[in-house]
Amino acid sequence: MDDVFVLGGEKFASRLIMGTGGAPSLEVLDQALAASGTELTTVAMRRLDPASQGSVLDVLRARDIRVLPNTAGCYTAGEAVLTARLAREALGTDWVKLEVIADERTLLPDPIETFDAAERLVADGFTVLPYIGDDPILARRLEQAGCAAVMPLGAPIGSGLGVRNPHNIELIVESAQVPVILDAGIGTASDAALAMELGCDAVLLATAVTRARRPELMAAAMRDAVGAGRRARLAGRIPRRRYAEASSPARDRSDPMGG
Ligand SMILES: CC(=O)[C@@H](O)[C@H](O)COP(=O)(O)O
Numbered sequence: 001m002d003d004v005f006v007l008g009g010e011k012f013a014s015r016l017i018m019g020t021g022g023a024p025s026l027e028v029l030d031q032a033l034a035a036s037g038t039e040l041t042t043v044a045m046r047r048l049d050p051a052s053q054g055s056v057l058d059v060l061r062a063r064d065i066r067v068l069p070n071t072a073g074c075y076t077a078g079e080a081v082l083t084a085r086l087a088r089e090a091l092g093t094d095w096v097k098l099e100v101i102a103d104e105r106t107l108l109p110d111p112i113e114t115f116d117a118a119e120r121l122v123a124d125g126f127t128v129l130p131y132i133g134d135d136p137i138l139a140r141r142l143e144q145a146g147c148a149a150v151m152p153l154g155a156p157i158g159s160g161l162g163v164r165n166p167h168n169i170e171l172i173v174e175s176a177q178v179p180v181i182l183d184a185g186i187g188t189a190s191d192a193a194l195a196m197e198l199g200c201d202a203v204l205l206a207t208a209v210t211r212a213r214r215p216e217l218m219a220a221a222m223r224d225a226v227g228a229g230r231r232a233r234l235a236g237r238i239p240r241r242r243y244a245e246a247s248s249p250a251r252d253r254s255d256p257m258g259g
Contacts, residue, residue, distance in 0.1 A: 003230065003234070005179070005201060005202055006179070007040075007129075007148065007149060007179050007181075007201075007202070008095060008127040008129075008148040008149070010066075012039045012040060012202075013039065014036075014037045014038050014039045014040075014223075014226075015196070015201065015202040015203065015226050015227075015230060016036055016037060016038050016192075016202065016203055016205075016222055016223055016226045017038060017040045017041065017042065017068070017181065017183075017202055017203065017204040017205075018032075018033055018036050018038040018040075018041045018042070018204070018205065018206065018209070018219075019041070019042050019070075019204065019205065019206025019207075019210070020041060020042070020043055020044075020056050020206065020210070021044060021072075021206050021207070021210060022158075022206060022207050022210035022211050023210040023215065024210075024215075026055050026056070026059055028210075028215050028216070029056070029059060029210065029215075030059045030062075030063070031215070031216040031219075032209050032210065032215040032216050032218075032219040033059065033060075033063055033065060033219070034063060034216075034219075035216045035217070035219040035220040035223065036209065036219035036220070036222055036223050037223045038065060039065060039066060040065065040066045040068050041060055041065050041066070041067065041068065042067075042068040042069070042070045042097050042204065042206075043056055043057065043060070043067055043068070043069055043070065044070050044072040044073060045069050045070065045071065045072075045083050045086065045087045045090075046071070046072065046073035046074065046083055057091075067091055067093065068093075068095055068096075068097050068129070069083075069084070069087035069088075069091055069093065069095070069096055069097070070096065070097035070098075070099050070131075071083045071084060071087075071096065071097070071098055071099050071100065071117075072099045072101075073101075074099065074100050074101070074117075075100065075101060075102070075110070075113070076100065076113055077100060077113045077114075077116035077117035077120065079100075080098060080099070080100045080113070080114075080117040080121075081117055081120050081121060081124075084096040084098070084117075084121055084126060085124070088126070094125055094126045094127055095126070095127045095129065096121060096126050096127070096128060096129065097129045097130075097131060097151070097183075097204075098114060098117055098118055098121065098128050098129065098130040098131065099130075099131045100113040100114045100117055106156055107156055107157040107158070108133065108153075108156060109130075109131050109132050109133055109153070111132065111133065111135065111138050114130055114131070114132060114138075114142075115138070115141065115142065115145070118130050118142055118145050118146075118147055119145050119146075122145055122146035122147065127148045128146070128147045128148060129147065129148060129149045129151055129181070130142050130147050130149075130150060130151060131151045131153065131183050131184065132150060132151060132152055132153070133152065133153060134152040134153060134154075134164075134165045134168040134169055134172065135152070135168070136168060136171040136172045136175065139152060139172045139175075139176060139180075140175060140176075143176060143177060143178050147178065148178060148179075149178050149179040149180070149181050149201075150172065150176060150178060150179075150180055150181070151180075151181040151182075151183035151204060152168070152169060152172055152180065152182065152183065153182075153183060153184040153185055154169075154182050154183075154184060154185035154186055154191060154195060155184065155185025155187075156184065156185060157184045157185065157207070158184075158207045159185050159187075160185065160186070160187030160188070160207065160208060161185050161187060162185060162186065162187050162188075162190075162191035162194070163182065163185070163191055163194050163195055163198070164185070166194065166198055169182065169195070169198045169199075169200065170198050170199065173198060173199035173200060174199075179201035179202060180199070180200045180201055181200060181201060181202045181203065181204050182195035182198075182200040182202075182203045182204070183203075183204040183205075184204070184205075186203060186205040186207075186208045186222075187208055188208060188218075188221075189218075189221040189222055189224070189225035190225065191208075192205065192222050192225040192226050192229060193225040193226070193228050193229035193232070194229065195229065196225075196226055196228075196229025196230045196232070196233055197229045197232050197233050197237065198233075199233055202226075203222075203226050205222065208222070209222060
């Protein structure tokens with residue numbers, strides 16, 4: 001099936017975007033990334049020391065996986081803008097996953113600082129992919145501000161709680177004209193499938209794979225789940241009913257299957 005994912009004007013065959021945080025070793029990370037089939041992987045510019053960051057980048061380059069720098073660890077718009085500019089200098093990309101968190105305990109995104117940073121980065125020519133709460137109004141405002149996608153959370157980063165508010169994710173999907181990427185909180189493969197079934201264009205995850213008992217196996221499961229969820233979305237699920245409906249109804253002469 002030819003079902004290309006277009007993000008920021010670029011085409012991707014994979015709809016699974018990976019993060020690198022939490023992997024026990026570079027070797028494990030390398031195997032997991034390969035098993036995931038990802039073509040785009042995010043790297044925290046502020047969290048890694050220069051030596052290990054170089055190594056992660058080496059892994060990505062060797063696998064021909066595009067690097068998506070992120071501003072994890074930033075608490076203000078000013079910090080995020082500076083981090084994005086440093087990443088552009090260092091990595092030669094104007095794509096940025098914009099992440100401005102409010103506090104260390106929840107790691108929830110700060111909507112005001114995120115919006116401020118997004119406006120400044122769009123004006124500076126960046127392709128901005130903002131990590132946000134599951135707020136349909138903020139998603140719409142960020143799209144109007146020129147962001148290339150919106151990335152609502154399923155649940156707090158690293159929580160593995162899955163998609164806590166499917167209704168809001170559906171509302172965001174319904175009105176977005178840019179890709180919707182479910183980012184953060186995925187715990188296992190069924191969560192990723194659900195995000196895609198709700199109509200998200202892609203899923204971004206890290207912890208569920210990097211901290212799994214067998215990261216490579218979980219990465220393969222995520223790859224399959226994102227594909228299955230996408231196909232189910234395109235196929236169209238049956239409506240939910242309160243009561244049973246016989247799968248083989250009473251014989252109907254107009255029914256070519258004979259009832
Ligand atoms: C990798 C990255 O950018 C994370 O901050 C992201 O939000 C993923 O969250 P999980 O670790 O919960 O998948």
